[in-house]
Amino acid sequence: DMSREEMRERVLEIKRKLGADLFIPGHHYQKDEVIEFADATGDSLQLAQAAANTTASFIVFCGVHFMAETADILTKENQVVILPDLRAGCSMADMADIHQTERAWEKLQQIFGDTMLPLTYVNSTAAIKAFCGERGGATVTSSNAHKMVSWAFTQKERILFLPDQHLGRNTAFDLGIPLEEMAVWNPITDELEFSGDPSTVKVILWKGHCSVHEKFTVDNIRQIRTEKPDMSIIVHPECTREVVEQSDLAGSTKYIIDMINGAPSGSKWAIGTEMNLVNRIIQAHQDKEIVSLNPNMCPCLTMNRIDLPHLLWALESIEEGNVINRISVEDAVAKNAVFALERMLANA
Numbered sequence: 001d002m003s004r005e006e007m008r009e010r011v012l013e014i015k016r017k018l019g020a021d022l023f024i025p026g027h028h029y030q031k032d033e034v035i036e037f038a039d040a041t042g043d044s045l046q047l048a049q050a051a052a053n054t055t056a057s058f059i060v061f062c063g064v065h066f067m068a069e070t071a072d073i074l075t076k077e078n079q080v081v082i083l084p085d086l087r088a089g090c091s092m093a094d095m096a097d098i099h100q101t102e103r104a105w106e107k108l109q110q111i112f113g114d115t116m117l118p119l120t121y122v123n124s125t126a127a128i129k130a131f132c133g134e135r136g137g138a139t140v141t142s143s144n145a146h147k148m149v150s151w152a153f154t155q156k157e158r159i160l161f162l163p164d165q166h167l168g169r170n171t172a173f174d175l176g177i178p179l180e181e182m183a184v185w186n187p188i189t190d191e192l193e194f195s196g197d198p199s200t201v202k203v204i205l206w207k208g209h210c211s212v213h214e215k216f217t218v219d220n221i222r223q224i225r226t227e228k229p230d231m232s233i234i235v236h237p238e239c240t241r242e243v244v245e246q247s248d249l250a251g252s253t254k255y256i257i258d259m260i261n262g263a264p265s266g267s268k269w270a271i272g273t274e275m276n277l278v279n280r281i282i283q284a285h286q287d288k289e290i291v292s293l294n295p296n297m298c299p300c301l302t303m304n305r306i307d308l309p310h311l312l313w314a315l316e317s318i319e320e321g322n323v324i325n326r327i328s329v330e331d332a333v334a335k336n337a338v339f340a341l342e343r344m345l346a347n348a
């Protein structure tokens, strides 16, 4: 068995050998032992842009499945995208499957006719992206959601926002749409959750959520406000409306990093986002007092499946000329999904 140190040496050796033929993007929520080897780190928008621009033959994606799919869609036929552990999925993306979505669309059209534009958070399967792309819609990430939702309303009267109800609600609310004009589509019961007159609905939110960000609660906020009244609370918009409302600031992964980077020495922060990132921010800012908003921390279990042994396994498979875990989106899906992604990249 190899020691950790030997594994690190091997990873570096293969990286040296492959040179510019290899590109390792690493999402901010990845473990330190993986981020250490990333050629680019970023949030999901930055990594999609990086994937669209790389000329490397092999892209070993340190992130989750939907990100690797996006990279495959945005790269050329002869570029190979690898996900070091195929079990690195996303529970939020799993909350909207294409059959549920097609069913929902049909039922919603009976209520709203042809007035809706579908938008999907990039945290979704390639099939959902294709569904949106085919209907004039687009993908969004947490860092361009405001722009994309505003754009959507230049196209249609209403939007269907998949699969994260919280990002959809928080974004629409910021844009001045009252909560009373937002309905929720429940994909389990196939029903619209809305009690008023449907003609007043502006936004239909898919009833999905991120199991990591839902763990930050108003109780956590109350506790910080009581114990550390001078601490600023900053959260990701995948947190619930109540949590975002009671926080001082809310924004994407990149926004959170930029805010802390720009904050004065001695400032105090409670951060509501994934644990690996919060820990790295704490390490990098020893001059500030920083804690996780939820004292139990909140790991994303699927992000954490990518570890040093899996990264090495993926790299060795390239070296041996027999790649494992290739992510390849079928052409029929990719060709429509790319419309949705390109509309986003053009507007972002």
Ligand code: 13P
Binding pocket: 042, 043, 044, 045, 090, 123, 141, 142, 143, 210, 238, 252, 253, 254
């Ligand atoms: P961003 O990278 O867009 O901030 O998204 C956070 C996330 O949950 C990724 O899975």
Ligand code: SF4
Binding pocket: 029, 064, 089, 090, 091, 092, 093, 123, 210, 211, 212, 213, 274, 300, 301, 302, 303
């Ligand atoms: Fe999915 Fe949430 Fe994990 Fe991001 S943090 S990959 S949205 S479960």
